[in-house]
Amino acid sequence: MTPQLPTPQEMLANLVAFDTTSRDSNLPLIEFVQSYLADFGVSSELVPNTQGDKTSLFATVGPAGTGGIGLSGHTDVVPVDGQNWSTDPFTLSEKNGRLYGRGSADMKGFIACVLAAIPDLVRRDLRIPIHLLFSYDEEIGCIGVRPMIAQLGSRFPRPSIVIVGEPTSMNVVDAHKSINAFVTGVTGHEAHSSATHIGVNAIEIASELIAELGRIGDDMRKRTGGHRFNPPYTTVNVGTIEGGTALNIIPKRCSFKWEFRGLPGIDEKEIGNRIRSFADQALIPKMHAVSDATGIDIRQITHVPAFFSRDGSEAVSLILKLAEKNETHTVSYGTEAGLFEKDGCPTVICGPGDIEHAHKPDEFVSISDLDACMRFLSRLADHAESGL
Numbered sequence: 245m246t247p248q249l250p251t252p253q254e255m256l257a258n259l260v261a262f263d264t265t266s267r268d269s270n271l272p273l274i275e276f277v278q279s280y281l282a283d284f285g286v287s288s289e290l291v292p293n294t295q296g297d298k299t300s301l302f303a304t305v306g307p308a309g310t311g312g313i314g315l316s317g318h319t320d321v322v323p324v325d326g327q328n329w330s331t332d333p334f335t336l337s338e339k340n341g342r343l344y345g346r347g348s349a350d351m352k353g354f355i356a357c358v359l360a361a362i363p364d365l366v367r368r369d370l371r372i373p374i375h376l377l378f379s380y381d382e383e384i385g386c387i388g389v390r391p392m393i394a395q396l397g398s399r400f401p402r403p404s405i406v407i408v409g410e411p412t413s414m415n416v417v418d419a420h421k422s423i424n425a426f427v428t429g430v431t432g433h434e435a436h437s438s439a440t441h442i443g444v445n446a447i448e449i450a451s452e453l454i455a456e457l458g459r460i461g462d463d464m465r466k467r468t469g470g471h472r473f474n475p476p477y478t479t480v481n482v483g484t485i486e487g488g489t490a491l492n493i494i495p496k497r498c499s500f501k502w503e504f505r506g507l508p509g510i511d512e513k514e515i516g517n518r519i520r521s522f523a524d525q526a527l528i529p530k531m532h533a534v535s536d537a538t539g540i541d542i543r544q545i546t547h548v549p550a551f552f553s554r555d556g557s558e559a560v561s562l563i564l565k566l567a568e569k570n571e572t573h574t575v576s577y578g579t580e581a582g583l584f585e586k587d588g589c590p591t592v593i594c595g596p597g598d599i600e601h602a603h604k605p606d607e608f609v610s611i612s613d614l615d616a617c618m619r620f621l622s623r624l625a626d627h628a629e630s631g632l
């Protein structure tokens with residue numbers, strides 16, 4: 245029996261129907277992909293998480309051995325909680341040339357195109373292998389791809405080029421900032437609100453730390469080193485804060501989450517060191533003067549490395565040619581690209597859809613973007629077939 249040849253749109257409808265919100269399992273989607281690939285004689289290998297409820301997938305079309313071109317995509321999506329959608333987010337809906345659904349742009353559209361290209365890839369006599377690298381838990385800090393990257397060069401071949409298909413409207417992206425997220429917990433000393441002389445107010449201490457982060461952010465703004473980025477400097481932001489129990493109690497606890505997004509090439513330790521030494525020098529002595537049980541805990545919870553292709557990267561010039569573009573771009577969101585690049589895989593980001601529409605209600609990818617991605621993959625297949 246000849247397997248059915250799906251269009252990218254039909255494939256995307258299949259993928260969107262699997263609710264792969266990062267907190268949930270992606271196994272049903274991966275099983276679907278595995279059996280689809282198997283229909284075309286492509287075997288795939290899994291890299292499950294320790295709980296066994298999520299997995300990455302690695303597969304190769306073409307000759308075995310090292311090198312080749314990796315097509316990388318994350319299978320998880322951000323939640324739809326609290327978002328006001330006009331259509332069911334897990335049913336792909338077409339309207340005016342746009343395909344609406346959670347993950348349509350970020351980034352099941354790319355995965356759908358890659359899967360729809362499989363029948364063409366397997367019928368060709370590829371000299372350069374094409375690898376599929378599908379991950380999970382990207383949306384919560386590029387977690388899932390790391391164990392798979394750790395096995396490149398041993399269990400799996402290490403691709404000579406990786407294309408991360410995050411939404412770039414099919415532009416070629418060769419750089420993004422790093423993401424560094426922290427949680428800071430302040431332990432103060434509880435007392436009646438009238439007895440400020442014997443208490444340590446955790447909210448006040450947190451406020452001093454936050455004011456210092458503001459000053460650090462101002463300093464970063466003066467160091468504009470990355471003119472290709474918008475904005476062209478490292479940014480610092482405090483995202484959430486909680487603390488205190490009642491108006492008439494000096495609060496014992498306050499914690500806040502903050503992040504910085506660093507330009508490629510900066511000293512990534514600087515900001516953490518600066519806030520820690522401010523805590524140690526300006527705050528801890530006065531806190532300990534009241535109670536030794538007080539303290540400040542600054543803990544990094546996420547690090548997604550910055551991404552920048554090496555100058556004159558062959559990967560960039562090849563992908564520019566295949567994408568029929570003349571110039572590279574930067575993006576302001578983090579991706580798995582920095583992790584691949586760090587592991588020695590020259591990487592670019594290029595995929596259908598616009599990041600402007602990702603993570604929002606009524607997320608969509610345009611049919612024309614999917615078509616452009618299919619043409620790109622077909623030129624990529626020509627290249628892999630020629631072996632040049």
Ligand SMILES: [Zn+2]
Pocket residue numbers: 318350351382410411
């Ligand atoms: Zn994404």
